[in-house]
Amino acid sequence: MPIMSYIEAVTAALREEMERDEKVFLLGEDVGKKGGVFKATQGLYEQFGEERVIDAPLAESAIAGVGIGAAMYGMRPVCEIQFADFIMPAVNQIISEAAKIRYRSNNDWNCPITIRAPFGGGVHGALYHSQSVEAVFANQPGLKIVIPSTPYDVKGLLKAAIRDDDPVLFFEHKRAYRLIKGEVPADDYVLPIGKADVKLEGDDITVITYGLCVHFALQAAERLEKDGISVHLLDLRTVYPLDQEAIIEAASKTGKVLLVTEDNKEGSVMSEVSAIIAEHCLFDLDAPIKRLAGPDVPAMPFAPTMEKFFMMNAEKIEKAMRELAEF
Amino acid sequence: MPIMSYIEAVTAALREEMERDEKVFLLGEDVGKKGGVFKATQGLYEQFGEERVIDAPLAESAIAGVGIGAAMYGMRPVCEIQFADFIMPAVNQIISEAAKIRYRSNNDWNCPITIRAPFGGGVHGALYHSQSVEAVFANQPGLKIVIPSTPYDVKGLLKAAIRDDDPVLFFEHKRAYRLIKGEVPADDYVLPIGKADVKLEGDDITVITYGLCVHFALQAAERLEKDGISVHLLDLRTVYPLDQEAIIEAASKTGKVLLVTEDNKEGSVMSEVSAIIAEHCLFDLDAPIKRLAGPDVPAMPFAPTMEKFFMMNAEKIEKAMRELAEF
């Protein structure tokens, strides 16, 4: 199987879906001639032409709104928001429109749009090029939010998002783009949206996380294994709506749960994960449900000292894992 | 002490603050000559003139953004978003700007803006005039979100919001406007933002909620009391950042916790309340942390059948309370 980087898997999924279905087209700032500021759409303008790889004017609400219109018509637009931080001007289109179109029309209309955006920190992006924005949307029924952790998942889930008949927000960790590589089948496959994935089977502690943090957690788990501590690791993959069953199963398995996110702590999607556990398997727990998250400050600063202080890493997770294991 | 309705307390707080401080002014759609679509600003245009009670063009991002500019200058703008549902176009200004101004400027600038909006359902408002939107903002450090339940709290907290040196979102339950009445001192007082309020002291179960649901919970508690079940009721009042101490204390008190919100269940502010409890007082619990919330559908429908199905009320809370008490 070919080895691909995380971002190459994005490009591959887009290319294959555009080849498969004429209704798929791309819309976003600099996605055309330049191939995207991160190069996620590189080569697609050349292959599919400017009518299907559209350099949009600098206006996120229009990028989302035009995409929503096209999706209602029956196209399969994939809109790129250049940085997740810049999705905020499009919130009204996403929450008031995309999320509610099927429901408000009593199933007469639907909106199969995919909105991709690179998110997350650790790249000297400072306050406005580092944010985790999923929590803003993770309470809006009608939306699905996918955050893949591996190139394999990227390809399978991005294809699933494009084929989904409802709006999907697809957040790609920008630090993972070139850092994370992995095997990706050359052929067509989709992975189910809404299903979490057990990354490690283990008995001592359960770690639940998503995105880049999955890799940090894997590294930390490896170190713990050497000391005989076995980690059960669940990758959420879809952070809204959550895979309750998988969460309950994972938490019950060990009774000691660590929830990890790069987002600020208060009000992150991990609060919901915790609430699900506290509601459904409280008596299986042997320790308080522990959350490890970014500090409650607006966003990650530019200076390396403060960025590092904010950003999640394997060491921070390892420390929290050990504390939990010893509880 | 005079008896006032919830909305009269809003008007009183605005009037008194405008009389006290020339820097306070109002900006919003129809807040001037008409006195607001709910009449929250009635009489203020006549009293303070069109320069301090400004009928804004129909553009929420400008209402927030102009307010933010004025606040950075040193004014104390109170912006009205006509319905909380229409705050979505202003999300970028609120999250990217207001919330981050102090932090990003390393304390050089600050943004003492208050944004008021009527929210919530039960008024035949349908999908777009009934929403609870607090969860969209309840993970944005730099913001404070206040949701008062009584006229007394309205006055004291709205004054506190206006005097606060940071941005405050102030959500008023529109069903409470004329339904809820209570004593309000005629003199000047402020209540602390960030502090929850124990509404009932009790020993059997703990109920934590906010806004209109506080009243439903009070009614339900009264009925339970007749059966000898004593309810400890905490009104959050500030839903972001949460009053952790008060939450932990209230939960520990009885060990049986019911969290109530009118918002959709997944990802509401109650998830965070649950997570705080599960993190800090797990071993004091005698029952799973139960959440009672709106269903996970986009918003409250117009038809009375479906609206009632969605909307919180005393009966639903009473039922959940009894179940918990019997656990």
Place this chain on the structure above:
Amino acid sequence: MPKNRHQSLGLTDQDVLNMYETMLLARKVDERMWLLNRAGKIPFVISCQGHEGAQVGAAFALDKTKDYILPYYRDVGVVLHFGMTVKELMLSAFAKAEDPNSGGRQMPGHFGQKKNRIVTGSSPVTTQVPHAAGIALAGKIDKKDFVTFVSFGEGSSNQGDFHEGANFAGVHKLPVILMCENNQYAISVPIQKQLACEKVSDRAAGYGMHGVTVDGNDPLEVYKVVKEARERAVRGEGPTLVETLVHRLTPHSSDDDDRSYRTKEEIEEAKKKDPIYTFASYLKEIGLLTEELEQNMQTKIASIIDEATDYAENAPYAAPEHALKHVYGN
């Protein structure tokens, strides 16, 4: 003998009579809704009264067999022409399960009916402008020759989404007709506090599109400019911003009392230009609309509305648990 003004526009006598009948139907439906509201039978009305000339003039200039429309809440006249029935409007007003717009989920005025290419709308104003651009873009990619028609109030033209949607349509020369129904008020706020430009159509230049302002009380004027806009659109010459000057003859909605912000005289003045009366006068003057014909129309319309009202009033609500349905497909 007064001048025949419709022939040169390519409209037959029957066409203009149909236009009038549609206008009258819209007006009468609206009036009935106010009665129902005041009688406590329906919770909410938002009116087309005063806008019917602009709405019906525009709608008739479109191709109702293929164009997509993205109307706003006042556009009863537009959706009637595009195939929504009075019964369906009443089902929506009563919030009944059979309402094709939303199954009783949305307030009346939130139109949507896929089979007639009436695109589902929401309450936040002007979000539909980018949608209109998106559907036009999709049609272009899909090599179809329809146009999209999107309408909104003048106050709403201050929203960012108007700007972003219009700009997108302009840059991509999309077949979009943007129609502003300028009634000089956004609820209580008069136009001078909403816009500083003289005409809303002054905004067209900023999007490289054609802009035009017409008397919205005259359906023929509106027909003419919308028809031209449609032709331009189909020829690939891009979008047009049409501003129609109308009057809102009612309060903003059934929840509003407009006495606090405008005078009786102002409304009386506006009523003199009421498109229903002025267009009827024209049709009478040129001898098309006879007493008898008008009487027949009135009778027919009254019975349609009566029947629709009865049906809707007696129709069932959706079951409570229906609230859980259709969040996601499959």
Place this chain on the structure above:
Amino acid sequence: MPKNRHQSLGLTDQDVLNMYETMLLARKVDERMWLLNRAGKIPFVISCQGHEGAQVGAAFALDKTKDYILPYYRDVGVVLHFGMTVKELMLSAFAKAEDPNSGGRQMPGHFGQKKNRIVTGSSPVTTQVPHAAGIALAGKIDKKDFVTFVSFGEGSSNQGDFHEGANFAGVHKLPVILMCENNQYAISVPIQKQLACEKVSDRAAGYGMHGVTVDGNDPLEVYKVVKEARERAVRGEGPTLVETLVHRLTPHSSDDDDRSYRTKEEIEEAKKKDPIYTFASYLKEIGLLTEELEQNMQTKIASIIDEATDYAENAPYAAPEHALKHVYGN
């Protein structure tokens, strides 16, 4: 003898020399930052190169003792005139604790310094336009006579916030100067894919404001129109939209490679109109800028920049835990 063009604008010989020196200083600071970036010493640069004429021309037309400015990321020339020092710019580039803009929290180009009325800015483009209207409104309520100056790129003028902010300023006739630095690109996207209007200033009419387009390579032209705009503003005649035509002489930022979307020839062509050279030529032609003077300026600037760089490079970062500070006041 070539014509003296600055006298009639009320600019002294010393003024124009100061303008030139500020432009040169901006250019040299920017050039140094690229060197530092390419040497791996600073993570990011976003450039003023090619925009200095417009920036300095505009800045000099303002009253730096009382006006508020809301610059965008390229506006090194504007903030230098308003009192931000080279040392401070370098502290920001190195993300050091002493950076007055953000204490090292924001990327360079995110200006903010309260004592000089440089209003803190963010990355999402054009959010500052409503802020400029808000500060102007506050000044009006507070009975002050300053103006606010806000700048942005032409691509950014497609954002909803531009529209909403401009409209608010227009309706309230606020003393706001909106300046677009039109360099024909938004990162890689050329102007034809951004706007369909011929000139960005065509948008002014839609806000009932005066609009004007000038050659941004000529600081005197820009000075003139911004000065006039300021006078109009102070007279209560409302906002002005000034479009300056400039060229971006570098890639979008240090993260961009512009070879994939524009030709070398295009940049060569633009360099011929480089405001630094064309303005220097003017000053030389009229005999103001001598070899010697220019040499002195260069030397002085080089030493300022050297010193600032050294200082900033050696200055400490904020402590890690400083990340927790200043989320809320008190």
